[in-house]
Amino acid sequence: DTEVTQTPKHLVMGMTNKKSLKCEQHMGHRAMYWYKQKAKKPPELMFVYSYEKLSINESVPSRFSPECPNSSLLNLHLHALQPEDSALYLCASSRTGTARFSEQYFGPGTRLTVT
Amino acid sequence: GIQVEQSPPDLILQEGANSTLRCNFSDSVNNLQWFHQNPWGQLINLFYIPSGTKQNGRLSATTVATERYSLLYISSSQTTDSGVYFCAVVFSAAGNKLTFGGGTRVLVKP
Numbered sequence: 001d002t003e004v005t006q007t008p009k010h011l012v013m014g015m016t017n018k019k020s021l022k023c024e025q026h027m028g029h030r031a032m033y034w035y036k037q038k039a040k041k042p043p044e045l046m047f048v049y050s051y052e053k054l055s056i057n058e059s060v061p062s063r064f065s066p067e068c069p070n071s072s073l074l075n076l077h078l079h080a081l082q083p084e085d086s087a088l089y090l091c092a093s094s095r096t097g098t099a100r101f102s103e104q105y106f107g108p109g110t111r112l113t114v115t
Numbered sequence: 116g117i118q119v120e121q122s123p124p125d126l127i128l129q130e131g132a133n134s135t136l137r138c139n140f141s142d143s144v145n146n147l148q149w150f151h152q153n154p155w156g157q158l159i160n161l162f163y164i165p166s167g168t169k170q171n172g173r174l175s176a177t178t179v180a181t182e183r184y185s186l187l188y189i190s191s192s193q194t195t196d197s198g199v200y201f202c203a204v205v206f207s208a209a210g211n212k213l214t215f216g217g218g219t220r221v222l223v224k225p
Binding site: 031033037041042043044045048050055056088090092098099100101102103104105106108109111 | 145146148150155156157158160163165201203205210211212213214215216217218
């Protein structure tokens with residue numbers, strides 16, 4: 001089983017709302033990732049959690065706040081977003097705590113629209 | 116800087132045709148993956164192939180790490196092969212980051 005699940009599938013939020021994206025994997029993977037993908041562009045890395053600790057933050061604005069409550073769960077808390085933050089948000093996981101030498105598996109994504 | 120380049124950017128095929136997609140990378144890598152992104156946005160793993168050759172049905176891939184390129188072959192293409200194909204690498208000098216190429220957008224016509 002190589003499944004990564006994400007909820008919700010779609011999300012529409014206003015600029016003053018607070019919402020959260022959720023990602024889950026039950027493969028025993030030790031690294032989890034958040035990516036952002038704009039239309040007709042490749043995914044771009046936002047955050048990496050390795051062994052439940054934040055190891056990479058790609059200079060993401062503070063209106064995006066990641067959280068890793070346990071080794072199977074990854075959340076992305078959203079607050080005061082801008083319309084340009086509308087995108088597909090992808091979660092991924094990999095078996096080891098590093099992207100080196102370890103295949104990443106992606107969830108189906110959450111399509112976010114900020115109005 | 117370090118980068119991943121894919122070619123061609125767009126490809127239109129007639130059903131049944133064969134094609135080759137190319138991924139060039141600028142430095143040594145520890146990890147190379149090929150993905151297919153379907154129209155709903157799901158990234159589907161095709162190959163984990165930092166070196167060597169692999170085959171899976173009508174798809175095969177070859178990575179020549181010493182020459183810094185990888186090739187994805189699609190044979191007897193079907194309309195369900197349409198979508199965007201991404202190559203992604205972890206550069207040896209770049210630690211824990213998977214870097215994507217710009218993708219090849221494939222349309223298979225019936």
